[in-house]
Structure formats: structure tokens, C-alpha cells
Amino acid sequence: MLTLYGHPISSFTWKTLIALYENATPFTSITVDQDSYADFIAKWPMGKFPILIDDDRKRTVTETSVIIEYLDIYYPGRIRFVPQDIDTALEVRRWDRVFDHLNVTMSKIVVDNIRPAGQRDPYGVEEAKRIIRGVYGVVETQLGAREFIAGDSFTMADCAAAPALWYGVRNAPLDGAFPRVAAYLERLKARPAFARALKESEPLFHLYPGA
Numbered sequence: 423m424l425t426l427y428g429h430p431i432s433s434f435t436w437k438t439l440i441a442l443y444e445n446a447t448p449f450t451s452i453t454v455d456q457d458s459y460a461d462f463i464a465k466w467p468m469g470k471f472p473i474l475i476d477d478d479r480k481r482t483v484t485e486t487s488v489i490i491e492y493l494d495i496y497y498p499g500r501i502r503f504v505p506q507d508i509d510t511a512l513e514v515r516r517w518d519r520v521f522d523h524l525n526v527t528m529s530k531i532v533v534d535n536i537r538p539a540g541q542r543d544p545y546g547v548e549e550a551k552r553i554i555r556g557v558y559g560v561v562e563t564q565l566g567a568r569e570f571i572a573g574d575s576f577t578m579a580d581c582a583a584a585p586a587l588w589y590g591v592r593n594a595p596l597d598g599a600f601p602r603v604a605a606y607l608e609r610l611k612a613r614p615a616f617a618r619a620l621k622e623s624e625p626l627f628h629l630y631p632g633a
């Protein structure tokens with residue numbers, strides 16, 4: 423049995439949920455909250471979520487990209503998240519890294535929103551926005567006429583892109599300057615797997631600062 427420890431409004435949890443939902447992979451979900459935190463931290467003292475527990479194979483799998491590759495290998499489904507072709511696989515991993523970088527940079531702006539007065543970091547926020555606009559620029563160029571960010575099918579890189587861009591544009595708007603990025607995000611939102619993760623987050627979304 424697979425168990426995912428995550429949180430309904432966590433962007434990195436969404437990345438993993440998208441992969442699980444895309445292939446209708448059976449799993450049990452545990453929300454990391456006050457009740458489950460001790461259990462979660464005992465499993466992964468680093469405290470970063472989501473994590474995947476595979477009871478059958480007796481594995482604790484951490485880091486979203488590794489979780490998705492793990493699912494691809496041991497619980498394969500209709501969609502292969504990392505293509506067999508080596509060059510395409512490297513491209514998928516490369517764009518997965520770009521979107522995780524966007525995700526982490528975006529979270530700096532989010533965290534700044536909840537800092538106490540006097541401890542905010544306007545310089546850091548401007549720096550984050552500059553980096554994010556740089557990411558939008560390379561994604562805009564990469565997309566060209568593509569439907570997906572790498573290769574010709576939905577991959578792990580698209581799983582990473584969906585939450586990073588969804589939260590990203592709320593914190594660093596596209597301002598009409600990146601039309602392909604905007605259209606790509608709309609395509610990602612139209613996928614039932616991502617739409618489901620978004621829908622499930624709604625009851626807790628008030629917890630998210632600046633959303």
C-alpha cells in the first residue's frame with residue numbers, strides 16, 4: 423500500500439498528487455497537521471513534504487522528483503513521467519529542476535507576506551521577482567509551439583510546472599508579457615488531475631497567505 427504524507431495547499435504535494443491522479447494510482451493520503459506531525463517527522467526528520475511510504479516494498483521515498491520517478495518505475499501507468507529515450511529524459515529532468523527552482527523562489531515571496539512588521543525583506547522579494555521573470559522568459563522560449571514543456575507528451579516536468587506556475591503567477595504576475603506561459607498554465611489547469619488537486623485544496627485555501 424502507498425501512503426502520501428502531504429498537505430492540500432502545498433505546491434510540492436500537488437506536484438506528486440498530479441502524478442498519482444494522472445495514472446489513477448491507488449494510495450492513502452495523510453495530511454501533515456498537528457495530529458500527524460510527530461508520526462511524519464519520525465519518518466522524515468528533515469520535515470519536507472510530501473513523502474511517500476511504500477509498505478509493500480518497505481521504502482520511505484522523499485523528494486518529489488524521486489517520488490515521481492519511483493512511481494514511474496514501480497507503479498507504472500498509462501502516462502510515463504520520465505521517457506525511455508535518454509535525451510528526452512534529461513530534458514524532462516532539466517525542466518523539472520527549473521520549475522522546482524521557480525516553486526522555491528516563489529515561496530520566498532509567500533513567506534514574506536506572513537513575516538511580522540519590521541522583519542520583512544523587500545530586497546529579497548524584488549530579487550525573487552527578478553529571478554521568477556527570468557524563469558518565465560526561458561519557459562516562454564522553450565514552449566514555442568509545444569504543447570508540453572519537454573518531449574511530446576505529459577511528463578514529470580509538467581507535474582512540476584503546474585503548481586509552480588499556478589502559485590507563481592499569483593505572486594509574480596505575467597503582466598501580459600508571457601502569452602505562451604499563460605496558455606500553457608491554462609492547458610495544465612484543464613487536466614483533470616490538476617483540477618482535482620486544486621478542488622481538494624479549496625476548503626483549506628484560506629490558510630494560504632497571498633493566494
Ligand SMILES: N[C@@H](CCC(=O)N[C@@H](CS)C(=O)NCC(=O)O)C(=O)O
Pocket residue numbers: 432433434435469470471472484485486487522
Ligand atoms: N525539494 C523538496 C521540496 C519540498 C518542500 O519544500 N515542501 C514544502 C511544502 S510545499 C515544505 O516541506 N515546507 C515545510 C518546511 O520547509 O518546513 C521536494 O521536491 O520534495
